[in-house]
Amino acid sequence: MSEDTALDDVEVEEAPEDEIVVLAQKWKKKRGSLIMALHELQGRLGYVPRESAMKLGREMGIPLANIYEVLTFYNYFKLESPGKYIISVCTGTACHIKGSPKLLHGIENELGIKEGESTPDGEYHLQGVRCLGCCGLAPLASVNGKVYGKQDVTDAHGLLENVKRDEPMHVAAESNDAE
Amino acid sequence: MKPEELEVKAAAELAKQQAMDVRLVCCSSTGCQSSGAADIVARIKADITERGLAGKVQVGGTGCMGLCSKGPLVRMTCKGHEDVLFSEMTPDLASRLVEEVVAPVANGEEIHDPVGPLGAHVVDLHAAFFAMQERVVLSNNGHADPEKLADYLVHGGYQGLRKALTMSAEEICQEVLASGLRGRGGAGYPTGLKWDFAHRMQSDVKYVICNGDEGDPGAFMDRSVLEGDPHAVLEGMMIAARAMNATNGVFYIRAEYPLAVDRIEKAIRQARQAGLVGRNILNSGWSFDFDVRLGAGAFVCGEETALIASVEGKLGTPRPRPPFPSVKGLWDKPSCVNNVETLANVPRILLNGAEWFAAKGTEKSKGTKVFALTGKIAHNGLVEVPMGITIREIVETIGGGTGTDRKVKGVQTGGPSGGMIPESQFDTPISYEHLQQLGSMMGSGGLIVIDDHDSVVELARFYLDFCVDESCGKCAPCRIGGTQMLHLLDKIVAGDGTEEDIANIRMIAQAMQKGSLCALGQTAPTPVLSALKHFPSEFTERLKQPAAAEA
CATH class of the missing domain: 3.40.30.10 (Glutaredoxin)
Incomplete structure (x- = not known):
């Protein structure tokens, strides 16, 4: 799991675009790694904002419905900023x-x-x-x-x-x- | 690395350790870390360096030593003295220990009483809590540093794999079958048999998967093993891989266990660097590597087909079996899912032989079992006991009873899938069969003690609520049955229940047991049914009184 100083800043709404591109490229190569990519995204932002989920879907070639299916099935993922x-x-x-x-x-x-x-x-x-x-x-x-x-x-x-x-x-x- | 180099490295590390005058190890598992273990290690290291004793005193971490409620724990090995275990340590106490005991010993002074200054914090290592335990899986905890490969080698690490590399797949399966090892995740299926099925499948790719998705609330055995002895699990998986000719290994670990994930990833890196993982392992020509996947908070993913779906990045929902994973598992390839504790037993079986293992335990339940002893118990923590020990010995002798003036009412084993065992049955030996006869199950090892002030009805409701919340919703018996049963239990808890409600609970329970797709739904009624079986009066006392019902 990666740590990131951006976590301290609850104002962050979306990871910088290229960050998601890099993240998507990294996990895209491995089969079935959507959950791992979402873990990394949430690890950086504290939650998974809708815009980031959409961007990740485009980059990884996964329909948004599939991403939300996973996000809402697993308790670990958060859809809203959790606060300080x-x-x-x-x-x-x-x-x-x-x-x-x-x-x-x-x-x-x-x-x-x-x-x-x-x-x-x-x-x-x-x-x-x-x-x-x-x-x-x-x-x-x-x-x-x-x-x-x-x-x-x-x-x-x-x-x-x-x-x-x-x-x-x-x-x-x-x-x-x-x- | 050549096989012989294992001994060379182990001997070098052992010589280094024996040259030390004092060795201090602090528990570095989640429990003690939470109570400030890192600050203590940092303080000791600083004090040692300041006094110029770094060459004479070794300071490190170690796996869970068991008494989690008394943490942080520090174990001291002092030349010429018996080992001492200190509880509830603080950085200041550690400084005192260094000043009054460690430094004098390292400086060659004669010390008569190595515990004196911290007498109140000394835990008797001969007390029943330790003396009644038998440590196989946890044998390195308290001795080896989980973050150091060399430490694992000192304690016979990777010798089991080395032996396995000289054996055929059939021989390994046979050895593990002869040992009597059964799955420690709960169901108790013979491990050697499971491997043999996967071995018989013809496929260019096969997977061995470690189930580290310990979702049972109130249980932390697997976390402790992953954190405390990660290399043992790695080695166990590699031996399993040899037994079935598997090509890849996958760890599936709860994301809620960041330290366990970290330790496993570190262990894989260390082993890869040393030539124990990767290409041409120990010059044998065999290649094998690992992948780590994280769970995301779904209890159902402990079920093997749901776990496999989750590894594939999909919803963690189970599918009907057959086909079993050994035929069609991860990515439709033959796969074998083993529990953490099961795998940690394997290197020891290969190293010491099937007979050694089979000599422990009962006729059908061999070896030891790790339990997380929690609830209303004096000695909260992690214990490993030989199979066949009675529940009373665990709860009263090892656990020390409630530790209050209240009486023990019973224990829950097997978590949300298990049942309540009343105190009157405590003389029952621990084995897969005996616990089943009592209407409970071995489960993965959660052992929760309740006292006479705790309501069995409310505890049953707690577990059912958990299962309803964690039901994946794929099959109707679990999804609908669980919810309806919970409504009825809520009614009883509120004092509005009737005899008919209890009858309906039994009927729904039967439907769930017979009709659910996976073990979550099939076993979800167990806590309620066992509570009804052993404590019927607690339910009837809560029912609506006839007079009130008429009014």
């Missing part, structure tokens, strides 16, 4: 048993948004995610890839304060297996 802080509350079994629904509701109340939504100012995006594989640290949330383990599920406010203090940056391989 992507808060992913793990809803896997281990976290669930340790009260992650309560933590999720607490954050919903703190931010005044529902799971799957972003705050109007674009600062926060809240999502429930499938198992992040750190079950030993349950219950946990990850923000832009930084894991906050062993959380007090009754203290959503405290978690958000920690996030503001840490200002975690976006990571290309952020786990965002949104439900």
Whole structure:
């Protein structure tokens, strides 16, 4: 997975044209690599904007319908800009048993948004995610890839304060297996 | 590289390690990384360099050592002393360790008590949590650095492949069949038999695929193996390839596991550079290479035909079998999909022999199994136990019970496809057959403990909700059946359920089991059915009371 500094800039609407051309050329040579190309695109932009998907389709010779079929089938892909802080509350079994629904509701109340939504100012995006594989640290949330383990599920406010203090940056391989 | 060079490299690395006065390894898996392992390694390295001890002290990473909830973990090997494991380390504690223990030892001072200053952080390596385990797949964790090929060679790395290169495909299949190794992904199909089917197919191109799409929520065995011992999985795949004359290997790994992807890619690069992957492997004239593909968050892609569709860049939906992938798989070529843990067992079987492996476990379930022990349990983490150990030994002796004043109610094995096992059945040995008899399944290794405050009905609802959400929608029994069953369970959870609803749940479950296209739909009712079987009263207590129903 490639990292890119463009990730820090949530204003970016579309990757520079030649970037998509290069990306398409790279993956076009390998059979069945649409998903890999989309991973790389999302890794750069944080999501897959429609314009970029169209451009990628033209360059790779894949109909837009096929691209959207894949984008909407797999949970990992995002169609909208996720915001500055992507808060992913793990809803896997281990976290669930340790009260992650309560933590999720607490954050919903703190931010005044529902799971799957972003705050109007674009600062926060809240999502429930499938198992992040750190079950030993349950219950946990990850923000832009930084894991906050062993959380007090009754203290959503405290978690958000920690996030503001840490200002975690976006990571290309952020786990965002949104439900 | 010539085969003999493997030993030369291993010996050189071993000599280097033995020349060190102190060796410190910090867990570098996702769990401990999340709790700050990288800062600790950086601090130790800085302290060591500052004191001019770089030639006497080795610092590195290692795979998951198991006690994930007590991370970050650091293991210290000090000349003349037993190994010590430190838990919940911080950079400052690491500095103290260097100052008060590591530096004096490296400077030749006599140290009587290597744990003294950090006594409160010492984990007893003789405690039941470690003593009751038997590590085959995880044997390198805590010892070898997953990012160093030489470290893997020290621990017998690529010797299994070397042996396989001198054997015929039939001999390899026979060896693995004789070992009794069965698929660790859940279903438990004999691995040697699976390979033999693929071997019998005539084709110029064949694929061996590693299923690293660990989607079971609450399970992290495969992640830990991929992160902790990537070369073992590579080696296992290459041996599998020899057994079926496969020409290409494909890793399919969850995108949510960036570190696992990174480690595998690094391992492939290292092995290619050393002549262990690519053309003319170990001067044998045989060529083989790998490709890495990422999953994208679809649980159904754990099913082999859906996984293959996803590797081809398409929607991850399953298709009817036959034809099985061993006949018509990736790009319509014979393919074999194996689980991560299965593959990691293979080099050890080739190296130590089928008899060695078959001596472990029960009559029909051989070897060991890695479990992710989570939920209401004192020792949260990753364990590897011999098959045949009882559930009680895992939960109570190794896991230490709930660790609170609450009582253990049961465990869920097999995740969303498995079932709930009540505490009264805990003396059952772990084996594919026994777990099935209890209405659950081995599954990939998630073992989630619940206590007497947890509702079995709500947990069953949680799993069903997961399966409904993850259903690909291709076949009606899974798509419609799951949704309808979830409605009925919601009704029961809300206190509006009736006896008739329970009867309907059973009826839908039967239809899903018989009519669904793949294992996701066929097993989706299992958590509900097993909960109904073992905890019927929890359902009936929640039903609408007759008096209230009339009103």
